[in-house]
Amino acid sequence: MLLTWKRALIACCVFGMLGTVVLVSGVVPVKASSGHWQITRWFLNFASDRSVSFHSRGTQPPEDSGLMDARLGAEIYKTNCRFCHGLPGQEQPPVAKGMTPTPPRLDRSLLEKEPRELHYIIQHGIKFAGMPAWPVPTRSDEIWPVVAYLRQALEENREAFDAERSENDLAALAKLPVLQACVDCHGVDGVSRAGKQVPHLTGQAEGYLRLSLLAFRSSERNSGVMMPVCHALTDQEIDALSKHYHETVSTNLPASLEAEVADHATIERGRELAMNGDRGRKIPSCQKCHGPDAENRRDEYPNLAGQSKWYLQRQLELFQKRVRGGAQTARLMHPIADKLSEQERSDLATFYASLQTPDERPEK
Amino acid sequence: MNFVPSQSALDHAGVGAESIAGLFWVMLIGGCLIWLIVVGLAVYAIVVPGQHDQKRTRMLVIGGGAVFPTIVLTALLTYGLAMLPDLQRPAPEGSQVIEVAGVRWWWRIHYRMPDGNRVETANEIHLPVNEPVEFKLKSEDVIHAFWVPSLGGKVDMMPGRENRLKLHPTRVGVYRGVCAEYCGEAHTQMAFDVIVESREDYDEWLRQQASLAVAISDEAEAGRKIFAGSGCGACHSIRGTSADGVVGPDLTHFGSRRSIGASVLPNNADNLTRWIAETHRVKSGVEMPAFETLAEDELRALVRYLGELK
Numbered sequence: 015m016l017l018t019w020k021r022a023l024i025a026c027c028v029f030g031m032l033g034t035v036v037l038v039s040g041v042v043p044v045k046a047s048s049g050h051w052q053i054t055r056w057f058l059n060f061a062s063d064r065s066v067s068f069h070s071r072g073t074q075p076p077e078d079s080g081l082m083d084a085r086l087g088a089e090i091y092k093t094n095c096r097f098c099h100g101l102p103g104q105e106q107p108p109v110a111k112g113m114t115p116t117p118p119r120l121d122r123s124l125l126e127k128e129p130r131e132l133h134y135i136i137q138h139g140i141k142f143a144g145m146p147a148w149p150v151p152t153r154s155d156e157i158w159p160v161v162a163y164l165r166q167a168l169e170e171n172r173e174a175f176d177a178e179r180s181e182n183d184l185a186a187l188a189k190l191p192v193l194q195a196c197v198d199c200h201g202v203d204g205v206s207r208a209g210k211q212v213p214h215l216t217g218q219a220e221g222y223l224r225l226s227l228l229a230f231r232s233s234e235r236n237s238g239v240m241m242p243v244c245h246a247l248t249d250q251e252i253d254a255l256s257k258h259y260h261e262t263v264s265t266n267l268p269a270s271l272e273a274e275v276a277d278h279a280t281i282e283r284g285r286e287l288a289m290n291g292d293r294g295r296k297i298p299s300c301q302k303c304h305g306p307d308a309e310n311r312r313d314e315y316p317n318l319a320g321q322s323k324w325y326l327q328r329q330l331e332l333f334q335k336r337v338r339g340g341a342q343t344a345r346l347m348h349p350i351a352d353k354l355s356e357q358e359r360s361d362l363a364t365f366y367a368s369l370q371t372p373d374e375r376p377e378k
Numbered sequence: 379m380n381f382v383p384s385q386s387a388l389d390h391a392g393v394g395a396e397s398i399a400g401l402f403w404v405m406l407i408g409g410c411l412i413w414l415i416v417v418g419l420a421v422y423a424i425v426v427p428g429q430h431d432q433k434r435t436r437m438l439v440i441g442g443g444a445v446f447p448t449i450v451l452t453a454l455l456t457y458g459l460a461m462l463p464d465l466q467r468p469a470p471e472g473s474q475v476i477e478v479a480g481v482r483w484w485w486r487i488h489y490r491m492p493d494g495n496r497v498e499t500a501n502e503i504h505l506p507v508n509e510p511v512e513f514k515l516k517s518e519d520v521i522h523a524f525w526v527p528s529l530g531g532k533v534d535m536m537p538g539r540e541n542r543l544k545l546h547p548t549r550v551g552v553y554r555g556v557c558a559e560y561c562g563e564a565h566t567q568m569a570f571d572v573i574v575e576s577r578e579d580y581d582e583w584l585r586q587q588a589s590l591a592v593a594i595s596d597e598a599e600a601g602r603k604i605f606a607g608s609g610c611g612a613c614h615s616i617r618g619t620s621a622d623g624v625v626g627p628d629l630t631h632f633g634s635r636r637s638i639g640a641s642v643l644p645n646n647a648d649n650l651t652r653w654i655a656e657t658h659r660v661k662s663g664v665e666m667p668a669f670e671t672l673a674e675d676e677l678r679a680l681v682r683y684l685g686e687l688k
């Protein structure tokens with residue numbers, strides 16, 4: 015039989031019609047229970063590995079190794095990843111196992127991937143596979159701790175960091191069980207237990223804590239770490255947590271390492287700007303809204319004294335890039351952050367981090 | 379009284395503006411006369427038939443086209459230049475010196491006192507009638523221009539440089555000054571009020587401006603607390619309180635001013651509420667953030683407090 019244009023066309027039409035009939039009839043199963051064929055699985059994995067390797071070129075891990083805090087990564091992993099992947103090196107949980115493709119066991123074979131590739135996978139997720147993207151695309155900085163944790167956990171065959179619970183902790187948890195969701199990062203007393211990316215909450219203004227938690231819950235404040243944590247909190251829980259951290263004033267804030275190392279001149283430059291502002295550059299004084307010793311400071315305004323330097327500096331950058339979000343009052347910060355140079359952000363953050371004494375914490 | 383006061387060089391109330399208005403009238407009338415003559419000649423040339431006398435035509439062209447303009451323009455220039463020394467001459471020693479700085483989009487004002495102190499206020503200038511006053515004009519950001527049409531000429535305010543101007547008001551009243559150099563988004567909303575008053579009223583006003591904030595009623599005390607606690611003091615000063623900000627206008631005697639926001643709105647409770655809660659809808663681009671989250675009763679207390687700051 016000769017292949018002519020006419021016959022080819024007729025064949026195409028017949029196949030097309032058959033295809034439509036099959037599609038409309040619904041006989042093709044979409045069920046996940048049967049899994050993929052071996053060849054489909056191989057093909058998908060190969061395609062996704064190639065794609066990740068290609069697209070993650072140019073992503074660099076941060077120079078500051080303190081931002082690869084495995085301790086924080088472990089806690090983020092617990093809230094964001096564990097219910098699909100299980101702990102690294104272990105079996106997946108039964109529900110996730112029913113997915114097609116199944117969330118892979120994160121085992122040592124993952125160490126073959128570059129950190130940048132892991133970062134890329136966690137930031138963007140994997141299409142058609144059920145691996146979700148990071149909750150906020152603009153906060154990819156929050157992913158590095160997770161990468162650090164995965165690598166460390168797999169290298170050291172370590173499942174998780176043991177949560178150290180003192181008697182004090184247990185007593186507080188018994189009184190306010192929902193604290194369970196916070197202690198491993200923020201501690202019971204509001205002092206960070208997971209490095210400088212986690213802000214201290216100890217003695218923070220109650221109104222500010224409440225508005226911040228509400229803003230995380232409604233996705234008005236962007237953080238791939240805090241948004242999932244707050245998603246399930248009820249209004250009552252938010253009130254109780256805000257009250258708890260406001261009232262728990264810890265006197266043993268760890269001296270922020272960076273502030274200690276900072277030279278006197280940096281702190282003084284920060285102090286001058288924070289206390290007096292700069293008329294020529296139209297920068298208002300921070301002190302009137304953030305303390306120390308602000309008269310009658312509004313409960314919705316955060317106290318900054320003793321906060322982690324890295325955290326403060328990062329928040330100022332996020333304000334400037336308009337990716338932080340926050341409560342409605344956060345708009346007050348945008349024009350202010352726009353005027354600060356990198357040097358000034360660092361000076362100001364160092365100054366506030368250097369305020370350690372309890373009397374520089376908010377007045378009651 | 380009308381909220382928008384007089385803003386015209388023709389409605390002059392000062393020595394400078396008067397001579398400028400004189401110059402304007404001379405030029406206007408002179409210009410009209412010349413126009414009439416030229417049009418008359420043109421009509422004559424068209425209407426009268428036949429050849430015109432060559433010699434007379436040539437004389438008319440040279441006389442009317444070269445000699446006459448030279449004489450007229452020289453006279454005008456001399457008249458104009460003769461006005462300058464008087465306009466330019468600094469106010470005599472001992473006159474009031476007022477420093478005005480243009481800031482996007484308002485006016486920072488300092489009165490130099492005999493004892494060497496400087497009294498800060500904003501957006502409203504008081505002048506004693508029939509006395510020359512010396513202005514020192516600066517800018518804190520871009521180029522602005524200071525102009526009170528009813529009182530005198532217009533002078534640029536340049537960053538990094540001090541210009542000067544003398545004003546000599548001759549009639550009691552309220553006049554409007556404006557920024558006369560495009561300076562950005564809210565340029566058209568950058569005006570100020572000038573109040574010319576008797577020496578006694580003026581002395582009384584200046585004495586009051588130089589004082590610390592007045593005592594306030596118990597009802598206003600809540601407002602003062604909100605002012606401090608909301609961070610208004612990060613930008614505004616109220617002398618005698620903890621508010622010592624320098625980014626925005628001094629509010630020590632805000633309640634005594636006619637207007638809000640560099641003469642944008644009349645100063646009353648409703649407008650002040652709007653100014654604080656929806657600043658950018660009143661004056662777009664302004665460097666003050668809107669305080670949208672203040673509750674109604676907080677706003678009321680705040681407005682009451684500011685209103686009492688006479």
Ligand SMILES: [Cu+2]
Nearest residue numbers: 557559561565
């Ligand atoms: Cu202007």
